[in-house]
Amino acid sequence: MNSNDQIKSVRARLKQAHKVFVLTGAGISAESGIPTFRGPEGYWKNHSPQQLASPEGFARDPKLVWEWYNHRRRVIAGCEPNAAHRAVAEIERRAKQFLLCTQNVDGLHQRAGSRRVVEIHGSIWRTRPAAGGASFEDRTIYEENQLPVRAADGALLRPDVVWFGEALPAEAYARVDAFLASGPVDIAFVIGTSAVFPYIVRWAAIPRHQGGMVVEINPTPSLPEGIATVCFAAKAGDILPQLL
Numbered sequence: 001m002n003s004n005d006q007i008k009s010v011r012a013r014l015k016q017a018h019k020v021f022v023l024t025g026a027g028i029s030a031e032s033g034i035p036t037f038r039g040p041e042g043y044w045k046n047h048s049p050q051q052l053a054s055p056e057g058f059a060r061d062p063k064l065v066w067e068w069y070n071h072r073r074r075v076i077a078g079c080e081p082n083a084a085h086r087a088v089a090e091i092e093r094r095a096k097q098f099l100l101c102t103q104n105v106d107g108l109h110q111r112a113g114s115r116r117v118v119e120i121h122g123s124i125w126r127t128r129p130a131a132g133g134a135s136f137e138d139r140t141i142y143e144e145n146q147l148p149v150r151a152a153d154g155a156l157l158r159p160d161v162v163w164f165g166e167a168l169p170a171e172a173y174a175r176v177d178a179f180l181a182s183g184p185v186d187i188a189f190v191i192g193t194s195a196v197f198p199y200i201v202r203w204a205a206i207p208r209h210q211g212g213m214v215v216e217i218n219p220t221p222s223l224p225e226g227i228a229t230v231c232f233a234a235k236a237g238d239i240l241p242q243l244l
Contacts, residue, residue: 006230010187011243013213017186019097021179021207022088023200027192027218029104031237032079054164058130062156063145069159073124073141081112084191087240089113091189099179101172101203103193105161118172120199126160135160168199176203184210191236195222204228 014020026036051057058065089112092098100117102109105124109117128135129150138157142148148157162168185207195201204227208214216228217236232239 003232006232007239007242010213010215010230013187014091014243017095019183019185020091020095020099021185021188021203022091022098022100022191023189023193023203024088024100024102024104024109024191025193025200026104028082028084028088028236029079029106029108030192031082031084031235032108034076034079034104034106034108050164053161055166058158058163062130062147062158065158066142066147067144069124070142070144073139076106076108076124077141079106079108081108082237084236084240085109085112085114087236087244088189088191090244092116097179097183099176101176103197105159118175120162120168120172120176122159122161122169124159124161127157128160129155130158131155173199180206185212187213187215190214190216190218190223190228191240192218194218195224201227 026034030036052065052068085108088100088109092100092114098116100109100114101120102117103121105119105121107123107125122135125137125139126135127138127148133155138148140148149155150157180203188204188207190200190204193200201224204214204216204223208227208229213229214223214227216223216231217234217239219233219235221228221231221233223231
C-alpha cells in the first residue's frame, strides 16, 4: 500500500471512529523547536539529561538542576504549537470518546486546544515540594542561582516531572488503563515516541488486540512488528493534517 492509499485508509477509519486514543512523545514537539530530551541537542553545558533529571542530580546540585529547567522553560515559552498539535486537538473535537496521553511536559497540546490529556511524565509548568506534597501550577522563570521555595513555609520546590529512576504517576497511569479497558479503541495513534518505553508498547498493543487500527507516525519507527497497522516514517506535522 503506497502512502496515498495509507492516508485514505486512515482517513476513512478516523471518520467512522467513535473511540480514539493518541500517544505522543518528544518528536511531535521537536517540530515546534523544542529539543528532544534524549538526542544530542538535549545536552546542556555538557551535562546529560541523566545527570540533571534525577533525584540524585537534584540532591547533589539543586541550583544547577533549576538553572537547566529555567532554561527549558524559556525555550518552551518561546515555542508555539505546530500543525501536528492542532490536528490532534481537531481529532479530539470530532471523537465521541478520546484520550491523549503525552510524554511531553511542555503543555503545547493544551495550548493547541486539547482538553482530555494525561501528562504521563508530568508538567514543566508545575512544581511541588521536594520532600513531598501536592503540586501546583507555577509558570515563573526564576532568576539565575535562585532556589524556588514555597512561600508558606520555605520548603524547597522541584519541577513536577518524572525523573530517571522515578515511577510514573499512578493516577495518570490508571487513567490510561481505564480508558483502554472501557471498550475497544477504533483507532490509536503513536506519534513521535520510542518503543524503548515498555508502557508505550503495551498501550499500543491493546488497541491492536481489540481489533482497532494502530497508526505509527515517526521519522524513525520503533514499534515491534505486528503492532502498527499503518506506519508513516515521516514528521507528524506533514501527515496528521492530511488525515483530517
